[in-house]
Amino acid sequence: MSGVNYLIGSEDICTRPLRTFDERICALAADFSTALLADGEIRTMPDALSLAFWCRKANIKRLRDARPPEERRLGRGLAFHIAPANVPVNFAFSYIFSALAGNANLVRAPSRPFSQVPAVIRVLKAVLSGHPEIEKRTALISYPADDEITAAFCARADVRVIWGGDATVEKIRSLKSKPGCQDICFADRFSFAILDGRAVEEAGETALRTLARNFYNDTYLMDQNACSSPQIIFWRNAAGPGREKFWAAVEKEAAGRYRLQAASAVAKFDQSCREAVELAGLVKHIRRHGNLIYRLSLAGLPEEAETRLRGSCGYFYEYDLENFGLLKDLVSEKCQTVTYYGLDPEIIRDFVLDEGLTGIDRIVPVGSAMDIGLIWDGFDLIRSFSRLIDLTYPKGMDGGCEKKTPS
């Protein structure tokens, strides 16, 4: 197709699926990990290193072993991935997850000029040459936004993996696909944190520094703009000096690491002034730590808080959470990740289960918000990306058992 640039592979991609966790794809993942770790350029990129770490042999083995051995799964065929333009290595995770499920993969690489993208592609390309069966099932492409090209790929796909939020999902879904095509859509999500003030207060210097670093990684590392980055900080046991201790530690961490752009500083300041007016009656006060941290202390939550309360680049809403009941009104299907510190996460999970909340897919400790894995947005991605081959024996055989394979 004209206008499409094949960074890896070609138009003649082999679309015949492999078994889920086929040895050949596991071997590729392991080699990919080794090659990434050995690469001088990759070693300077924390997010690419986390990819390398995830792909390492032991981790893949652990994930494979954790699956029910009696399940016979096969990839669905060709998966077409629309990767986010602005999260550098997400395209590679999306690729590896789907490849492990057994699919051939056509991946549109992010268009923004992140240095991680060409570096990861360079390493992957070199590694693939030693894995011909996977290589012929892999194509990495780039092309300018063009509905015709996207439509042509959509028409061929057995799975569409659509990252990039509501607008992208809506756009891609409007393009025709095979009737049986499986769409895995990652819509815009909202996340928050629940921190315990007393636990922070009691934390020693090292623990506090670690907490601040973890919180930084959940937020500033992606300009607080990832779906799993917390927007609201709910405080349990808010009285006492824990809260201010926490922010002071975060400020210290961010001051050493975050490159605040002038435009972001102005945007945060503008947003704070605007919201002082728009959220009149709900804003108790605004505090800023230089321009690194903006904190809007709220006395109540507005309607549709999940769409209205959106900060980026270090702009947080704070609210004293006396009891979990409030979450019932707040949480909708938009809610993805809860990061927690100093409280028992099972309380949160049980609350979601008992109250039948439509949102909250992940409950992870502060520092793990960005840890992408095979379970994401409430999907078991391996299952979503693959087919289960159901086998039934005739009645009366094998002791009258109808089914060998669990559903």
Add this chain to the structure above:
Amino acid sequence: MGFSLEDLAGTDPYGLDKNEKKKLYRRALSELTHSHYRRCPPYRLIVDAYGHDPEKIQDPEDQPMLPVRLFKELELLSVPHEEVVKVMTSSGSTGQAVSRIFLDRDNSRKQSRVLTRIINSFIGPKRLPLLILDTEMVKRDRAMFSARGAGIVGFSTFGLDTTYALDDHMNLKADRLKAFIDRHAGETVLMFGYTAIIWEHTLGEMEKAGLSFRLEDGILFHIGGWKKLRDQAVDALAYNEKVRSLFGRVRVHNYYGMAEQLGSVFVECEHGHMHCSIYSDVVVRRPEDFAVLGSGERGLLELLSLLPGSYPGHVLLTEDEGEIAGEDDCPCGRLGKYFKIHGRIKGAEIRGCSDTYERR
């Protein structure tokens, strides 16, 4: 109550030194903050949310500032709607929201008086033959009547025999231009226009047509963004040279002002320095924490103006970068701060999960 222009009527627009100006601004800006705090509820919400106490603030640098973008997002006025006589809108880039600035009679009058005092200090008290290097369309066409049209109307008060160099389709009218210059041979001629439009539609077209004049004494005031010109690597020096090569002896004054603070403009002197008049001041702030920066340090420009009475625009944080170049010591003799503008800050590149498909 409130700042009265009459207090400054007898003062040269560049006649207050550092200490005198500070004294004036402590009083005048505090009064403005008080007044807006009382009369503009959104302003009060912001001041309160940040915990500022209008009673305690003294130094101009401590006055609560508003980001200019806020005037595109909120309706900010300190007078009842029925007292508004004019709503100014910023031109803004295509597709972007525009600022809305609400002027009452008093605010509007202050703007034109102060503009007159400032411009007169450069051109003298008499009206001069005026050549507008633009099209008259901007005045007629309501859709185009934004800050651009208002600027032309405002400047026309300094002119006689006001003549437009461009026709309705932005084409240079060489005959009209020649006739105007012939009519006023030997006189001081005033010219006005927008920086980038002059460059493209007047200077560029004159050059193409091989047209040039030898004015004995011309004065050009031009205003507007430099982005287009910077992209073509045109700086002030090259700009001024081009003007002189095509028009003869012309004093070129670039000036700077925003729709949010019309009237109290900043004018570049013959030494290329952008000056604050007694009606306005500039503070440069560090983007990281908004700390006040000293001379020669580059940061965000905050503009102070004594004029905004009907809307809370007396202390504004702009999205322009610049630096203070000096104070009270320009060889031109004008007192007050002078500064450099480095243009709009770069848009932020933000990471995140959204917006993948359409953007490149």
